[in-house]
Amino acid sequence: MRIALVTGLHAAARRQAVNDLLAAVPRSISVHHNMEDISDGAVHREVRDCSGPLESEQVHLDHACASCTLREDLIPFLLSTADAGRHDLCVVESWDGVEPRLIAENIAAQDGLRLATVAAAVDLAHLTADLGSNDDLSDRGLDIAQDDSRTVAEVLNRQLEYPNVIVLHGSGADRHARALLGQLNPAAVIVRSSSDLQGFLDGRFEPESAHARTNPAWAHYTDHAEDQGVRTVTWTRTRPMHPERLAEALEEIVAMSLRGRGRFWLASQPDTLLVWDSHQDLLMVENGGPWMAALPDAAMDLVSRTRRSSALLDWDPVVGDRRQHLAFTGVGMDTGALLTLLESCLVTEAEAGQEFHNDPFAEFSEK
Structure with a gap:
């Protein structure tokens, strides 16, 4: 079964990219782990297709954290869905403050799954302000652990630099955003929301290559x-x-x-x-x-x-x-x-x- 991972700090943009994929690919579903109540120990798995919600339930984890959610629920869900054979594509919609690398590497390591693409969805109205923000994730209620001290700018940069596709959503300075995103991630294709994303589902995303070009210990940068x-x-x-x-x-x-x-x-x-x-x-x-x-x-x-x-x-x-x-x-x-x-x-x-x-x-x- 093909997997598309959609990441991004901007929830509305991310959801629109997921909707575009569901509408474009027959026999597709999406799964999203809502971590809004993670501070209370609750994570909810939400599954839907292009017609609407299919299921929503709280998942039981050893610890309510992003890594446990990935290991104990997301990967088993994807493998069981692939085994059932009813769906050609599952779109994994990440939570706002989750970075894509760990999810992508775990999905790609499964024999029954093919990670086809990793896409970052961006709201043009907030891109530049968020990249220049000094806010912590906790200031916006987006932290995913008690000791999560990451900043909005840090997480957004990691979400933008890793994928092979960046999807622009909303109105704003389109040319300025493309220049900024193209320099942060020269390897990504930049498209507008509602574009046909099917062409990005034919190949295979390689986490090793993404890690090689984003690891500052050995990456090579150009002017x-x-x-x-x-x-x-x-x-x-x-x-x-x-x-x-x-x-x-x-x-x-x-x-x-x-x-x-x-x-x-x-x-x-x-x-x-x-x-x-x-x-x-x-x-x-x-x-x-x-x-x-x-x-x-x-x-x-x-x-x-x-x-x-x-x-x-x-x-x-x-x-x-x-x-x-x-x-x-x-x-x-x-x-x-x-x-x-x-x-x-x-x-x-x-x-x-x-x-x-x-x-x-x-x-x-x-x-």
Whole structure:
């Protein structure tokens, strides 16, 4: 049975995309896990077809959370529906604050299911404001766990960057939205709501490829010329950054763009690849493991093929794959000021080789 996953923070846009698929494909149904009452321990499974609701019931889970819902109810429901053989397509409509990657990977791993497409539905009236929002999901009642501290901008970016199709809904600045979405996710086809989506159901969505192009530890980013005020600039250097100067500049760097992503190299941690993931004013830094150049030859085979391929593309005869590779996307962004600030964080020739005893990023070092 074919599966189409429809994701998105904007419920009305998401529901319209589901309706379009149900209307276009005979013998199709949709399933949606409503998590509106998840804080009270309740998750409701809602199933419908193009004529209306078929069933709605509370599902019993070990824990009321998104991962338990996926593992304990959605996947078993899809497998049993496929076994019954009455439907050619099931459209999985995700909840507002759920990111698509985990759902897509779990569906694609099932032998009886074919994940045909992952689509993100967007309301044009709210797109730019939500990407620039400082709201937490909890501020809008969209959190899906007690300790869910994710922001609206963070979740929306992940929903937009992963799919192979983005569906635009409602009235708004269509050309501006296409420019912004095209730079956040160059791999996606952008269509209007009520378009014929059947053509996206013939193939197979590959989560491995989507993960490879969205993982900042090895993804490769390119510049995009300004279009409708939107621009993406990519900064690549084979010199490390000074940890204290970078720490002092972080707040200003992050504030200059809507979205920042990539990997960076600190002089104080020469063997550690650090991941940069920023959404509006929120910056997350993670330890991405060792640079390939820091590994002994015997360990190379333990690294994923995607990571090895990325490292070879980056390889420098002196520093290996160590580098700064950061991409920033913004509207009306002062790219000159941003690049100047980033350059000021690089270690100078006089500082090369010195020890850095004060490292604000020490918590991310290899243990």
